[in-house]
Amino acid sequence: MLVGRDRELKIVDALVAGARLGTSGVLTLTGEAGIGKTALLGYAASTADGVRILRCAGSEAEQDVPFGGLAQLLRPTAEDLDRIPAPQAQALAVALALRPGQAGQAADRFAVGAAMLSLLTRYSEDSPVGLIVDDAHWLDRASSEAIAFAARRLLADAVFVLVAARSEVPCVLTSAGLPQWQLAGIDQRATAQLVRASGPSPGSVGPSSGSSRELAGRLHEATGGNPLALLELARDPSRLASVPPGSPLPVPAALTGWFTARVEGFDADTRTAVLLTATAGSDLTVIARACQARGISITALAAAETAGLLRIDADHVEFAHPLIRSAVYAVAGPAERRGLHATVAAVLPEPDVDRRAWHRCEAALGPDDEVAAELDAAGRRANARGAYAVCATAYERAARLSVADADRARRFLDAGEAAWRAGDSGTASAALVQALAFDRTPLTRVRAQALQGEIAARCGSLEEAKLLLWSAADEITAIDPDRAVSLLSAVINACFYLGDARTALAAGRQIEQLLEANPAGPAVVGTMAVGMARVLAGQPGAGQIRAAVQLAAADPAVVADPAQATWLLLGPMWLRESGLGRQLVDAVVEEWRASSALGALPHLLFHVARDDATTDHWARAAACYAEAIELARELGQSTEVATSLAGLTWLEARMGRSDDARRHSVEALELCGAQQIHLGRAWVEFGLGELALATGDIDSAVDRLSGLSAWLDEIGVLDPDLSPIPELVEALVRSGREAEAQGDALAFSRRAADKGQPWALARAARAQGLLCSAADVERHFTTALAHHARTLDVFEEARTRLAFGARLRRSRRRVESRVQLRQALTMFERLGARLWADETARELSAAGSPVGRRGASDLDQCTPRELQIALLLAEGRTTREAAAALFLSPKTVEYHLRHVYTKLEIGSRAELAARFGHNGHP
Numbered sequence: 001m002l003v004g005r006d007r008e009l010k011i012v013d014a015l016v017a018g019a020r021l022g023t024s025g026v027l028t029l030t031g032e033a034g035i036g037k038t039a040l041l042g043y044a045a046s047t048a049d050g051v052r053i054l055r056c057a058g059s060e061a062e063q064d065v066p067f068g069g070l071a072q073l074l075r076p077t078a079e080d081l082d083r084i085p086a087p088q089a090q091a092l093a094v095a096l097a098l099r100p101g102q103a104g105q106a107a108d109r110f111a112v113g114a115a116m117l118s119l120l121t122r123y124s125e126d127s128p129v130g131l132i133v134d135d136a137h138w139l140d141r142a143s144s145e146a147i148a149f150a151a152r153r154l155l156a157d158a159v160f161v162l163v164a165a166r167s168e169v170p171c172v173l174t175s176a177g178l179p180q181w182q183l184a185g186i187d188q189r190a191t192a193q194l195v196r197a198s199g200p201s202p203g204s205v206g207p208s209s210g211s212s213r214e215l216a217g218r219l220h221e222a223t224g225g226n227p228l229a230l231l232e233l234a235r236d237p238s239r240l241a242s243v244p245p246g247s248p249l250p251v252p253a254a255l256t257g258w259f260t261a262r263v264e265g266f267d268a269d270t271r272t273a274v275l276l277t278a279t280a281g282s283d284l285t286v287i288a289r290a291c292q293a294r295g296i297s298i299t300a301l302a303a304a305e306t307a308g309l310l311r312i313d314a315d316h317v318e319f320a321h322p323l324i325r326s327a328v329y330a331v332a333g334p335a336e337r338r339g340l341h342a343t344v345a346a347v348l349p350e351p352d353v354d355r356r357a358w359h360r361c362e363a364a365l366g367p368d369d370e371v372a373a374e375l376d377a378a379g380r381r382a383n384a385r386g387a388y389a390v391c392a393t394a395y396e397r398a399a400r401l402s403v404a405d406a407d408r409a410r411r412f413l414d415a416g417e418a419a420w421r422a423g424d425s426g427t428a429s430a431a432l433v434q435a436l437a438f439d440r441t442p443l444t445r446v447r448a449q450a451l452q453g454e455i456a457a458r459c460g461s462l463e464e465a466k467l468l469l470w471s472a473a474d475e476i477t478a479i480d481p482d483r484a485v486s487l488l489s490a491v492i493n494a495c496f497y498l499g500d501a502r503t504a505l506a507a508g509r510q511i512e513q514l515l516e517a518n519p520a521g522p523a524v525v526g527t528m529a530v531g532m533a534r535v536l537a538g539q540p541g542a543g544q545i546r547a548a549v550q551l552a553a554a555d556p557a558v559v560a561d562p563a564q565a566t567w568l569l570l571g572p573m574w575l576r577e578s579g580l581g582r583q584l585v586d587a588v589v590e591e592w593r594a595s596s597a598l599g600a601l602p603h604l605l606f607h608v609a610r611d612d613a614t615t616d617h618w619a620r621a622a623a624c625y626a627e628a629i630e631l632a633r634e635l636g637q638s639t640e641v642a643t644s645l646a647g648l649t650w651l652e653a654r655m656g657r658s659d660d661a662r663r664h665s666v667e668a669l670e671l672c673g674a675q676q677i678h679l680g681r682a683w684v685e686f687g688l689g690e691l692a693l694a695t696g697d698i699d700s701a702v703d704r705l706s707g708l709s710a711w712l713d714e715i716g717v718l719d720p721d722l723s724p725i726p727e728l729v730e731a732l733v734r735s736g737r738e739a740e741a742q743g744d745a746l747a748f749s750r751r752a753a754d755k756g757q758p759w760a761l762a763r764a765a766r767a768q769g770l771l772c773s774a775a776d777v778e779r780h781f782t783t784a785l786a787h788h789a790r791t792l793d794v795f796e797e798a799r800t801r802l803a804f805g806a807r808l809r810r811s812r813r814r815v816e817s818r819v820q821l822r823q824a825l826t827m828f829e830r831l832g833a834r835l836w837a838d839e840t841a842r843e844l845s846a847a848g849s850p851v852g853r854r855g856a857s858d859l860d861q862c863t864p865r866e867l868q869i870a871l872l873l874a875e876g877r878t879t880r881e882a883a884a885a886l887f888l889s890p891k892t893v894e895y896h897l898r899h900v901y902t903k904l905e906i907g908s909r910a911e912l913a914a915r916f917g918h919n920g921h922p
Helices: 006-020 037-047 068-073 086-095 109-124 141-152 188-197 210-223 227-235 237-242 251-264 268-280 284-293 298-306 322-331 334-347 353-363 369-384 388-401 405-421 425-438 442-459 462-476 481-498 501-517 523-536 542-553 562-575 582-594 598-612 618-635 638-655 658-675 678-695 698-715 725-734 738-755 758-771 774-788 794-810 814-831 834-846 864-874 879-886 890-904 909-916
Strands: 025-031 052-057 129-134 159-166 180-182 310-312 317-319
Touching (some): 006 037, 006 129, 006 159, 025 037, 037 129, 037 159, 052 068, 068 141, 109 129, 129 141, 141 159, 141 388, 188 210, 210 237, 227 237, 284 298, 317 322, 334 353, 353 388, 388 425, 405 425, 425 442, 442 462, 442 638, 462 481, 523 542, 542 562, 562 582, 562 598, 582 598, 598 618, 618 638, 638 658, 658 678, 698 725, 725 738, 758 774, 758 794, 774 794, 814 834, 864 890, 890 909
Parallel strands (some): 025 180, 052 129, 129 159
Antiparallel strands (some): 310 317
16 A cells, blocks of 8 residues: 555656656656655556556576566567667677677677667557566666666657666666656655554554554654554564664664564574575575475475565565565575575576576685686676676676686686676776786786776776886787787877877887788778877878778778777878768768667767868767767766867857857866866867857967967977967967967978878968968969868868958959858858858958848757757668667657757758758758
């Protein structure tokens, strides 16, 4: 009976009603043990007529069973799996041990979440669905992550999700950002009602007497209105005598004590049978075998059933409350508990190898190689299914049970790698430290340092990452030169974000020596890294980058290789040329979207966005940055959050979104400072400097851009593409400081000539055009436009045309100036660079030309999510294809699409495609 929960019942009713109406709802109920969470879940299930209910409950005994919770929830058939995208179906089937995994291929832990979302939303197309999860704090982590992933993405589907977890226990689902409701105790009036409804208790008085009201008040004072504690005390109010007036009970501890006392009051056979039940789980057959092994009858459980501690049906035993199981298990001392686990392990069915391994682990006292080997095998099976948190725990336990130091070290290394794949960098780092404590041979050190470097690069210190990766490369060079090339390339990648050109050059020279000695080595990655290092230091390196892109384009296998895929995106970004390697960018992202490899996507999307931001695909750039940030936050990849925020800040500054740019710059600079991501800081400062220039705050522009230029010189980053000198020259000219600008423009021209790439040469010619005599204006700007024609950067070309037109107007060549200014205005408006469009319009007006302006850009009207969906559908994808690509449901895609149609005043896919044009620019 639910009393005192009127508000909570209305919330649950609203969740269920919303699902029936096709609106998703998610709620996590938290509170202490016995507060009534399970009762509310039961109410939801009992009142959800016509709703397909999927239920599971976490269990202490099952929390190390890979995807045990998901198996309870879903149990999909082959027909169900055929209804979702094939890569997701494979990931889910492997996770639930319905299909074998691919040998040597690690599963993406979030692909299972994407599959779960697809399956739930498919179910909901037939009838509303309710997902009910009890005791989520004991659910295996892999299942919790999959549920959280799906729950965060539900919006317009006939699905409700109701989760219960203890507030005092750490839990994936309570820290996943889902809506929460903290359950408090019921009030005094409801307490009295509950006590009356529970029936007369020994020593109690009639329900209408003053003593009954006094008892209810005393019970409420002692328990804080905890229903389970109230019912337990109402059974024997004499226990109140031990509670001083005015002193509330520590409810969970008190309940545990009461349940323990009841178990200790049973006869020896019942006590043992109940202890075996608490140890074995809910399978009545296994419990019966365990009892038989101890020489007692399963009927010994009847006394516990009569006492209300547990419920028994044909094949299942369930404790009346999870706290009772915990209390019962605590009755046994350490030695007795080990014996209980040994008994259960001995009677488990032969195929149940994982559970047997865990029970034998709990039964072990001291090192035991046989049990360690069983746990090691359990870890490998969990790894193959993508249950990396369980895998890490299995390897860590196996390491502690191993006899030989070499076995301990290897298993701690395996635990560290599994924990990192599970997204737990703290556990991973601790396991690696343990591995090195038992074995410091070169191969172990390299493996540990390489992983420590990767962890530091993604969510720690880039400086530390650089040192660790370099140390690992030095250690392995003589043994495995190909591995050394990969590690040194990772050093250069870290140096790119650090802005450490000197170290990058040194690593590049070492890579060249290794590739020269072994031409069959990893040439794509190594050659690309060498080119990057040289360009970062202001030296000619475009040739190496171009050669690496050509190698990759000739080998389709490179696109599917996670070790090389990201490097393919760097080529077009560093070259800034039209044509070469650009088809690889989309190929890589499509490959990883199709395979639901979410772990790699934030990094890939960042590079796609960064590349699109230097073309005319600003809509896609903004959408990719937003998706990268959202996914990186979810995956705990702080470096990816920082770099995408920095890139987005620069893009928003160019778009004229001043408030958004400044807001994002604060978080970006904070993260970049904490992790020494100097390149991200440079992008933010560059963007804010350009924003100041666009708004006419010339003094601020000069300060920011000159400060950025000096800082880049100081840290040795001499790549002209990262230099703000052309923008600084413009700011100095507008402030009347042409003489000061001359030296900067000349120095930049030399750097651009050394690099020899069109993007740098175009900006150098523009800077010269701003400073030259009137007779040379046309020569410099025509040269700049010729270089722009070899790139895809519409914004930079528009800036050059604006500067050209402004100089022509000031030279009284107004008719000629209008040609350049009109083209610049068209480009700025097409991009959505509204502040620069405003400046161009003012110049056109001053040149005597009437200005017709376009309306607001599509970029300004749509949210990032709406842009993502509009762009994918404009490319010709179906709703289901767009949903699969963005890990959403088709109905959520349709929901956002309706908003897009309304905002853009269109009504069809054809109009959407026409509105967004080719390759995703409005």
